[in-house]
Structure formats: C-alpha cells, structure tokens
Amino acid sequence: MVTVTVLAAVVQARTEVVWPSMCGHNSLFVGRIGDWTWDAVGAACGIDVMNTHDSQGRPAYLSFCYFRIRGGRRFHLRTPTFGDRLQVDTALYRTRGQSVLALHRIDRSPRRHGDGFDLHEFVTAGDADRLYVQTLNRWVARSREGSNQALLRSLPSDFALDSLPEIPPSYCPLPTMRRARMAYTLRPAAAVLSGEGLRLDYQIDPSRDLNGVGLLYFASYFSIVDWALLRWWRQQRRTDETFLGRVVVDQQMCYLANVDVSVTISADVRAWRPMTGPRPHSEFVEVVLRDGQRRLVVSTLEILTDDSR
Incomplete structure (x- = not known):
C-alpha cells in the first residue's frame, strides 16, 4: 500500500x-x-x-x-x-x-x-x-x-x-463528477434496480432554501434530498421511526446547476441493490433533482439495511 x-x-x-x-x-x-x-x-x-x-x-x-x-x-x-x-x-x-x-x-x-x-x-x-x-x-x-x-x-x-x-x-473526485454529469448517476456499476421508483414535485421555498446572497444554499439540496427520501421511504411501507434511525454510511452529492426562487423542481428517487462489494446487504438510493430537462443535483446514499447492521 x-x-x-x-x-x-x-x-x-x-x-x-x-x-x-x-x-x-x-x-x-x-x-x-x-x-x-x-x-x-x-x-x-x-x-x-x-x-x-x-x-x-x-x-x-x-x-x-x-x-x-x-x-x-x-x-x-x-x-x-x-x-x-x-x-x-x-x-x-x-x-x-x-x-x-x-x-x-x-x-x-x-x-x-x-x-x-x-x-x-x-x-x-x-x-x-x-x-x-x-x-x-x-x-x-x-x-x-x-x-x-x-x-x-x-x-x-x-x-x-x-x-x-x-x-x-x-x-x-473529478472522474466521479464527470460520470455524474454524463450518466446522471453515482451508484455502483454492479447494482440491480430494487422496487418501484418515485417522482415528486418540490417548490423552492424562499423562506428556507436560499442563502444570504439569494442562491439556493448548497446544504438545502441535502434537505430536499432527505425530503424526497422520506416520501420514498413511506412508499416502501417503512415507518418514520425507522427513517430517523437510518444509517447512511456514504452520501455523495454532485452539484450541476443552481435554480431561481419559486421554481418547482422534480425529484426522481430509485433504489438499487449491490451485487458485489464490502456491504452486500446495503441499499443505494439515488435522488436526481431537475428543473425541467436541466439536472440540478445527482445524489446517492448508501443505507445500511437491517441485515447489515
């Protein structure tokens, strides 16, 4: 080494x-x-x-x-x-x-x-x-x-x-960022789609999401991703208590663009199961935020499942 x-x-x-x-x-x-x-x-x-x-x-x-x-x-x-x-x-x-x-x-x-x-x-x-x-x-x-x-x-x-x-x-990390920009994904290559995806609309909130110079605050993207993740979590018939207890061992966020105030953006949520790797019982949840055809953020969260804890 x-x-x-x-x-x-x-x-x-x-x-x-x-x-x-x-x-x-x-x-x-x-x-x-x-x-x-x-x-x-x-x-x-x-x-x-x-x-x-x-x-x-x-x-x-x-x-x-x-x-x-x-x-x-x-x-x-x-x-x-x-x-x-x-x-x-x-x-x-x-x-x-x-x-x-x-x-x-x-x-x-x-x-x-x-x-x-x-x-x-x-x-x-x-x-x-x-x-x-x-x-x-x-x-x-x-x-x-x-x-x-x-x-x-x-x-x-x-x-x-x-x-x-x-x-x-x-x-x-520049190669990872290029992959996110070109393929709009950060998940492992050896992974299979798991369950149903979810598409949501989110309206940018000017009272909460902007920073002091009027840009969408970089940390607000994390909140919006978690907002979408919670709704996907409930779709899987999981409880809010297990959402609060989730263990995210790896989260990546690639920022592609900013957005104007009061715009309604969409969030696409999908889950993937790894076929190989050190944590085969974890799941990867991918959230892509977009403004029309313009991608704003690609985020992937590796979450430990009950079997891997």
Missing part, C-alpha cells in the same frame, strides 16, 4: 463543540462543514472568501461542486448531538482547473487529534469512529444580475492556489 501524506502547512486542526444549531435530522451539520471549508480556504490562500470579486467586478462565490460524507454504524452524519466535542483536521489540495479539494477528518477521539493525514484513509473510510468528508469547490459568478441560472466559472482577481499541493490523480 502506498501512503500519501499532505504537507503539514495545509493541514488545519480545530476543536468544535456541537451546539443545537449544528445537529439533528436536517442539513445543519452539513452547513457547518461548508463553513469550515470556506474558513480553511480563506486561511490557506489568504483571501476573504465572503467578500471577493472577479476581474469584471462581479461578486465571486466559492461554490460546492461535489460533496461526499462517509461514516459507519457508530458514527455517521446524524450521530453528532448536543455537547459532543469533535476534533476536525482539514487538508486542502488544488486540482486542475483552479478547483480546491478539501478533506475533513472529523473525530470523536481527541487522543488522535492532529496525527498524520493519510489519503488512503479517505478511500477506505476504515475508522468507524470518524467521519470522512470531501468537498470540491470552484469559484462562480452570476452571468445576469438577479438570476441563479447560467452561473459562470470566474476566479477572484486576488485568488492563488500556489500554496496548495496538487491532489494525486488517483485520489481526485
């Missing part, structure tokens, strides 16, 4: 206490991870990520293009609760195309805080007491004032990636 360790200069460590505003059956914890990403990029690259502009003077935003959260039975996305103390180590890389890859290792065991950062650990997600989070971010700007459609890739004039090492190709 080849072990790749990042340069110490780009590893940032923090200790966080879980407050009520950052946990629960919602997207609050995902939003907080997004804040840690922005904070890390700002510190490493010497830029005010919340107040920067491109060469044309347009506000530039460090958008999320890809998000992956991996955990285990003992510690997954819904596990953190009031008063937990978390150790968060963050490493940053640059990728081709001026994108930033952030790797967050979230640990409930302070005795290991700040130990070596092994990229292979993020591939295997082998520690059941850790969360492994990958985010890939690119700078965007609006092409038309007041519109969330047709966002442009646009670098801030004062942004530089020289201080970050380049991610080795074998650990880069």
Whole structure:
C-alpha cells in the first residue's frame, strides 16, 4: 500500500463543540462543514472568501461542486448531538482547473487529534469512529444580475492556489463528477434496480432554501434530498421511526446547476441493490433533482439495511 501524506502547512486542526444549531435530522451539520471549508480556504490562500470579486467586478462565490460524507454504524452524519466535542483536521489540495479539494477528518477521539493525514484513509473510510468528508469547490459568478441560472466559472482577481499541493490523480473526485454529469448517476456499476421508483414535485421555498446572497444554499439540496427520501421511504411501507434511525454510511452529492426562487423542481428517487462489494446487504438510493430537462443535483446514499447492521 502506498501512503500519501499532505504537507503539514495545509493541514488545519480545530476543536468544535456541537451546539443545537449544528445537529439533528436536517442539513445543519452539513452547513457547518461548508463553513469550515470556506474558513480553511480563506486561511490557506489568504483571501476573504465572503467578500471577493472577479476581474469584471462581479461578486465571486466559492461554490460546492461535489460533496461526499462517509461514516459507519457508530458514527455517521446524524450521530453528532448536543455537547459532543469533535476534533476536525482539514487538508486542502488544488486540482486542475483552479478547483480546491478539501478533506475533513472529523473525530470523536481527541487522543488522535492532529496525527498524520493519510489519503488512503479517505478511500477506505476504515475508522468507524470518524467521519470522512470531501468537498470540491470552484469559484462562480452570476452571468445576469438577479438570476441563479447560467452561473459562470470566474476566479477572484486576488485568488492563488500556489500554496496548495496538487491532489494525486488517483485520489481526485473529478472522474466521479464527470460520470455524474454524463450518466446522471453515482451508484455502483454492479447494482440491480430494487422496487418501484418515485417522482415528486418540490417548490423552492424562499423562506428556507436560499442563502444570504439569494442562491439556493448548497446544504438545502441535502434537505430536499432527505425530503424526497422520506416520501420514498413511506412508499416502501417503512415507518418514520425507522427513517430517523437510518444509517447512511456514504452520501455523495454532485452539484450541476443552481435554480431561481419559486421554481418547482422534480425529484426522481430509485433504489438499487449491490451485487458485489464490502456491504452486500446495503441499499443505494439515488435522488436526481431537475428543473425541467436541466439536472440540478445527482445524489446517492448508501443505507445500511437491517441485515447489515
């Protein structure tokens, strides 16, 4: 096995206490991870990520293009609760195309805080007491004032990636993102369709789904996916109690587009059973959000079934 360790200069460590505003059956914890990403990029690259502009003077935003959260039975996305103390180590890389890859290792065991950062650990997600989070971010700007459609890739004039090492190709999520963009799926290739799918309509809620600059908030996509998942869950004659107790050991989200306020989007939900792999009794639920023919998000959740717990 080849072990790749990042340069110490780009590893940032923090200790966080879980407050009520950052946990629960919602997207609050995902939003907080997004804040840690922005904070890390700002510190490493010497830029005010919340107040920067491109060469044309347009506000530039460090958008999320890809998000992956991996955990285990003992510690997954819904596990953190009031008063937990978390150790968060963050490493940053640059990728081709001026994108930033952030790797967050979230640990409930302070005795290991700040130990070596092994990229292979993020591939295997082998520690059941850790969360492994990958985010890939690119700078965007609006092409038309007041519109969330047709966002442009646009670098801030004062942004530089020289201080970050380049991610080795074998650990880069760009091929996964290309598959999501071309095939609109993130599920394993060796999987068979399971049960009936479901199509739903969801109206973007301007009182809840937008961020402070009027874009559909990246964490709101997680909430909308869970909204669709719950309705599919009930269609399978499963209870709300088992929904709250679900264990999602791997969730991937590929962001393809943003959407304007008050638009009604559709959500397609389908489930797949893996034919091979380390967890043959898990199920993969795929949620694709779209605005007409325009895909917005492709998300896949690996959920442990009763047989695999």
